[in-house]
């Protein structure tokens with residue numbers, strides 16, 4: 130188990146996974162991350178500039194699993210920066226707003242980006258956020274069908290009411306742990322294990338629940354092959370709801 134010394138605190142964990150949130154501006158990506166990592170719904174949340182990340186350690190079957198959660202800006206002007214973060218993701222969370230048809234209509238475009246920039250081994254999850262809103266435009270079955278068609282997990286959430294947010298991230302941690310154990314992420318596991326032995330990784334902040342704005346990774350830092358291994362048949366488990 131890696132032991133990392135940060136500020137005099139020894140941290141042990143079994144696996145470290147990178148989870149990246151994408152989707153249109155304003156769908157609630159930052160609020161989902163902050164709800165999960167800090168247990169709050171930020172008032173007057175401003176648009177994300179570039180990319181942010183936060184860390185949270187969870188316990189799955191008695192093992193500590195560290196989630197490095199990357200929150201990307203939805204605005205088009207940051208797209209070239211955010212795309213460079215897809216490649217090293219173990220899970221991609223594609224978020225739309227259930228009260229906004231246009232955010233749903235953009236999903237095929239986001240999927241094309243995933244196909245182009247992410248590893249084919251990435252775990253893909255579709256999230257319909259803002260279920261607390263009464264002006265719903267997208268019925269649940271529409272999201273479910275889209276996820277089913279595109280081989281994704283599906284869940285609806287409310288960052289505001291804390292509905293299903295914990296479940297979303299815990300299920301991802303469970304699923305990724307299972308995938309590692311099945312050998313799906315063997316190279317990734319090796320890389321993350323060795324990267325974390327004896328010191329902090331270059332792109333991690335020192336404390337859980339901290340947030341920083343970061344420049345994009347250097348070219349070649351996170352190629353799909355070096356991190357996640359070669360491509361494989363797409364996994365099929367669109368079952369979460």
Ligand SMILES: Nc1nc2c(ncn2[C@@H]2O[C@H](COP(=O)(O)OP(=O)(O)OP(=O)(O)O)[C@@H](O)[C@H]2O)c(=O)[nH]1
Pocket residue numbers: 152153154155156157158159160161171173174175176177178201202203204258259260261262286287288289290
């Ligand atoms: N009603 C409701 N509003 C939400 C929810 N989640 C986020 N919001 C609101 O939606 C707006 C946008 O939230 P953000 O979390 O900044 O959205 P984002 O997807 O991170 O936006 P970008 O950073 O621009 O990509 C804010 O006004 C939030 O308060 C939710 O679950 N319910």
